[in-house]
Structures are given as C-alpha cells and as structure tokens.
Amino acid sequence: MxxxxxxxxxxxxxxxxxxxxxxxxxxxxxxxxxxxxxxxxxxxxxxxxxxxxxxxxxxxxxxxxxxxxxxxxxxxxxxxxxxxxxxxxxxxxxxxxxxxxxxxxxxxxxxxxxxxxxxxxxxxxxxxxxxxxxxxxxxxxxxxAKRMHLPGEEIYWQKGISACAVCDGAVPIFRNKPLAVIGGGDSACEEAEFLTKYGSKIYILVRKNHFRASVIMQRRIEKNANIIVLFNTVALEAKGDGKLLDMLRIKNTKTDVENDLEVNGLFYAIGxxxxxxxxxxxxxxxxxxxxxxxxxxxxxxxxxxxxxxxxxxxxxxxxxxxxxxxxxxxxxxxxxxxxxx
Known part of the structure; x- marks a missing residue:
C-alpha cells in the first residue's frame, strides 16, 4: 500500500x-x-x-x-x-x-x-x-568620543585630529609641534598636561571665560609654562595640506575676531x-x-x-x-x- x-x-x-x-x-x-x-x-x-x-x-x-x-x-x-x-x-x-x-x-x-x-x-x-x-x-x-564636526574634521581625523591624547599624543606627527586641546574640564587639563611631554607648545581652547576644571587642575595648568590658555575661544575650521593638519581657524567669542592658529594636532576633550x-x-x-x-x-x-x-x-x-x-x-x-x- x-x-x-x-x-x-x-x-x-x-x-x-x-x-x-x-x-x-x-x-x-x-x-x-x-x-x-x-x-x-x-x-x-x-x-x-x-x-x-x-x-x-x-x-x-x-x-x-x-x-x-x-x-x-x-x-x-x-x-x-x-x-x-x-x-x-x-x-x-x-x-x-x-x-x-x-x-x-x-x-x-x-x-x-x-x-x-x-x-x-x-x-x-x-x-x-x-x-x-x-x-x-x-x-x-x-x-x-564626542566630536565637533568642524569643517575639515573628516579630512584630518587621525591625521592630526584625535579624541584621545593618551592614545595618540606620542605619535611622531605630534612630536615637538604646537598642539591644541578643546575643552574646559579636568579631562582637557589632564590631556594638555600630558601632551607637554611631546608637543612644543600646548593651547587649550575654552569657550567660556573660565574653566570647569577643579581648582587643583587649574593651578597645575597655570604653573606650566608650555601651556597657553585661550579663553572665550572656539574653533571654526581645521585646515591643512590635504594630508596632515597644520592650522586651526579660531574665533574670539567676545570680539568676534577670527585668526589662524598654527597647530599640528587637535585633541577633543569634550566628553x-x-x-x-x-x-x-x-x-x-x-x-x-x-x-x-x-x-x-x-x-x-x-x-x-x-x-x-x-x-x-x-x-x-x-x-x-x-x-x-x-x-x-x-x-x-x-x-x-x-x-x-
């Protein structure tokens, strides 16, 4: 059957x-x-x-x-x-x-x-x-990492722009070169201080007229001759030769004056x-x-x-x-x- x-x-x-x-x-x-x-x-x-x-x-x-x-x-x-x-x-x-x-x-x-x-x-x-x-x-x-999405950021990401100074600060392209850190908190101060081991001069760009960082961190920054703090300052554009970053367009928020800051590295410390x-x-x-x-x-x-x-x-x-x-x-x-x- x-x-x-x-x-x-x-x-x-x-x-x-x-x-x-x-x-x-x-x-x-x-x-x-x-x-x-x-x-x-x-x-x-x-x-x-x-x-x-x-x-x-x-x-x-x-x-x-x-x-x-x-x-x-x-x-x-x-x-x-x-x-x-x-x-x-x-x-x-x-x-x-x-x-x-x-x-x-x-x-x-x-x-x-x-x-x-x-x-x-x-x-x-x-x-x-x-x-x-x-x-x-x-x-x-x-x-x-929070990024600012500046004009030019995508071109120079990891070619001069980073969000981790401890990770990337010792890279040869940053050695003995002027560098910038964006941020106003403890992290920005810590990263700037860390970068003084490698960069020739470190700028900290702070949007407001004061730090958010702890008092002890502020005092350490003030005592470090290799760190220059630019208050009331924002970044507008990342510039370079198409291969590596070499300039940052910045603006003073109080005077609205813009100018170019020569830096070979930009580090975000904004969280x-x-x-x-x-x-x-x-x-x-x-x-x-x-x-x-x-x-x-x-x-x-x-x-x-x-x-x-x-x-x-x-x-x-x-x-x-x-x-x-x-x-x-x-x-x-x-x-x-x-x-x-």
Missing part, C-alpha cells in the same frame, strides 16, 4: 521556523567587539562556557572592533613593542576568540529585555520576531557618550549615562547582567583597561552561571 504524503504547507513551514527560533538560546551572550568583549570571550571560551558574541554591523557608526579601528598606531598595548594599527590589534583579538570557540555573529543587538529570566535579545533585523534568550549578558558596547541606549531605564546608571558597577567588579544592579569596558569606565578609557575589565566580567559571569546550575 502506497501512502500519499502531502507537501509541506506554507503555514506548517512558518510554524516550524518559529519553533526553531524559539529554540535559540545562549548560555552567555557578549555584546560588543572591542578589547573588553573579546577578552571576555577568550576567557569564557577557554572555560568551556560556549559564549556567543554579537559584534555588530556598524553599531553606533563604528565598524566591528570598536573605537580602536579608528586609531592608526598603537604603541602602549603590552606585548607589542613594534607599533601596530588598531584594526590589526582587534583582528588578532577576534582570531583568538574564534580559535577558542567563540560563536561570533555579525549582527547588531537593537533591543534587550532584562525584566525576567532568561533575558531576551533582538537584533535589528529580528525586532518583530521571536527573541533569542540568554542566561547571562556581558555588555561591552563601549563609548564614543564621551556611552552606548547604553539598549538598556536605558533597566539598569542603574551614573549621572553621565555610564552603567554603574560594584567597585572592583562588573556586577550591575541586575543579577546576570554584567558591564565591561568603556560602557562603565568614564575615567580611564584605555584598550588595556578595557581588556582587564573584560577578564573581570568573564570571571564574574562564570561564577554566576556556575551558581545557577
């Missing part, structure tokens, strides 16, 4: 797909693609926790690899006596994550629900479908914006938007949800400190998951 087998109907196929989607569950999910994310992935993979890492697809306007991919030369990451590019460093970290078994998905997480366990995740292409679930999350989405929108209102944050963590750990106000790297670090923001916090987050997540078994 021959039994007739009906073809699989469309609605049956859709039901099957939905069932499969419901079955997508990760033990631990890492969101991010910088040093914190990949360090966490390496530690968790070696601990056989089978992490899944969503590296994003131009998340926050930055390619996978994070802010380091916009840095041309890195000389201060341990283990690399010869300088290497930020992209090369991040590619090596990614390869190490893959080598130990990390499942890397090149999609951007657009929505997270931390209200119940397991946590729920949606990607930007899956917002209207069944979510992926996970027992633990490490958020390592970083923070992006950073942490990439925390996907968990806004679900986890405790600092006033500046960075995620609050228990001192010395990656623990947040939500058990099972961990924060690592620049998304919770408003002070240091270095590749090596991010990597260290990624290690901490991995160990915290491993302990948490082991306790749930």
């Amino acid at each position: 021959i039994r007739h087998i009906a073809p699989l109907r469309k609605h049956s196929l859709e039901s099957s797909i939905r069932v499969q989607l419901r079955m997508v569950h990760h033990k631990v999910t890492i969101i991010g693609s910088g040093p914190a994310a990949h360090t966490a992935a390496i530690y968790l993979s070696r601990a056989e926790m089978k992490p899944t890492l969503y590296e994003g697809m131009m998340a926050n306007g930055i390619a996978a690899g994070g802010q380091l991919t916009t840095t041309t030369e890195i000389e201060n990451f341990p283990g690399f006596p010869e300088a290497l590019s930020g992209s090369e460093l991040m590619e090596r970290m990614r390869q190490q994550s893959v080598k130990f078994g990390t499942n890397i998905i090149t999609e951007t997480i657009s929505k997270i629900d931390l209200s119940s366990k397991p946590f729920k995740l949606w990607t930007e292409f899956n917002e209207d479908k069944v979510p992926v679930t996970t027992d633990a999350i490490i958020l390592a989405t970083g923070a992006s 950073h914006t942490p990439a925390t929108d996907i968990v806004k209102g679900q986890v405790d944050e600092q006033e500046t938007g960075y995620i609050k963590t228990v001192s010395g750990s990656s623990l947040t106000s939500v058990p099972g949800f961990f924060a690592a790297g620049d998304v919770q670090d408003s002070r240091y923001r270095q590749a090596v400190t991010s990597a260290g916090s990624g290690c901490i987050a991995a160990l915290d997540a491993e302990r948490y998951l082991s306790a749930q078994e």
Whole structure:
C-alpha cells in the first residue's frame, strides 16, 4: 500500500521556523567587539562556557572592533613593542576568540529585555520576531568620543585630529609641534598636561571665560609654562595640506575676531557618550549615562547582567583597561552561571 504524503504547507513551514527560533538560546551572550568583549570571550571560551558574541554591523557608526579601528598606531598595548594599527590589534583579538570557540555573529543587538529570566535579545533585523534568550549578558558596547564636526574634521581625523591624547599624543606627527586641546574640564587639563611631554607648545581652547576644571587642575595648568590658555575661544575650521593638519581657524567669542592658529594636532576633550541606549531605564546608571558597577567588579544592579569596558569606565578609557575589565566580567559571569546550575 502506497501512502500519499502531502507537501509541506506554507503555514506548517512558518510554524516550524518559529519553533526553531524559539529554540535559540545562549548560555552567555557578549555584546560588543572591542578589547573588553573579546577578552571576555577568550576567557569564557577557554572555560568551556560556549559564549556567543554579537559584534555588530556598524553599531553606533563604528565598524566591528570598536573605537580602536579608528586609531592608526598603537604603541602602549603590552606585548607589542613594534607599533601596530588598531584594526590589526582587534583582528588578532577576534582570531583568538574564534580559535577558542567563540560563536561570533555579525549582527547588531537593537533591543534587550532584562525584566525576567532568561533575558531576551533582538537584533535589528529580528525586532518583530521571536527573541533569542540568554542566561547571562556581558555588555561591552563601549563609548564614543564626542566630536565637533568642524569643517575639515573628516579630512584630518587621525591625521592630526584625535579624541584621545593618551592614545595618540606620542605619535611622531605630534612630536615637538604646537598642539591644541578643546575643552574646559579636568579631562582637557589632564590631556594638555600630558601632551607637554611631546608637543612644543600646548593651547587649550575654552569657550567660556573660565574653566570647569577643579581648582587643583587649574593651578597645575597655570604653573606650566608650555601651556597657553585661550579663553572665550572656539574653533571654526581645521585646515591643512590635504594630508596632515597644520592650522586651526579660531574665533574670539567676545570680539568676534577670527585668526589662524598654527597647530599640528587637535585633541577633543569634550566628553564621551556611552552606548547604553539598549538598556536605558533597566539598569542603574551614573549621572553621565555610564552603567554603574560594584567597585572592583562588573556586577550591575541586575543579577546576570554584567558591564565591561568603556560602557562603565568614564575615567580611564584605555584598550588595556578595557581588556582587564573584560577578564573581570568573564570571571564574574562564570561564577554566576556556575551558581545557577
């Protein structure tokens, strides 16, 4: 007897797909693609926790690899006596994550629900479908430096313009050259003071007629003969020869007088914006938007949800400190998951 087998109907196929989607569950999910994310992935993979890492697809306007991919030369990451590019460093970290078994998905997480366990995740292409679930999350989405978007900025970004003096100040193009820092807070003062090790003269451009920096930082600036403060001053345009920055058009806001300031480097010190929108209102944050963590750990106000790297670090923001916090987050997540078994 021959039994007739009906073809699989469309609605049956859709039901099957939905069932499969419901079955997508990760033990631990890492969101991010910088040093914190990949360090966490390496530690968790070696601990056989089978992490899944969503590296994003131009998340926050930055390619996978994070802010380091916009840095041309890195000389201060341990283990690399010869300088290497930020992209090369991040590619090596990614390869190490893959080598130990990390499942890397090149999609951007657009929505997270931390209200119940397991946590729920949606990607930007899956917002209207069944979510992926996970027992633990490490958020390592970083923070992006605020930029001024001056005319000429795109031409000279990383060719004279930077948002991190500690990262880029020692680059040869800045050595023994006049440099400028924009900002009026402690960060601007600290960066200007740091740059005196390399530049011939450091200008600080302050929009108002006073600093926002602490008194002690102001006193240090006043005592430094290599730093010149220009109050009531704003930058209007970045200029150069098309290859490197060599001039900054500035204006005095009180007199409206404009002139060109000869500088070979411009450093923004006007703050950073942490990439925390996907968990806004679900986890405790600092006033500046960075995620609050228990001192010395990656623990947040939500058990099972961990924060690592620049998304919770408003002070240091270095590749090596991010990597260290990624290690901490991995160990915290491993302990948490082991306790749930």
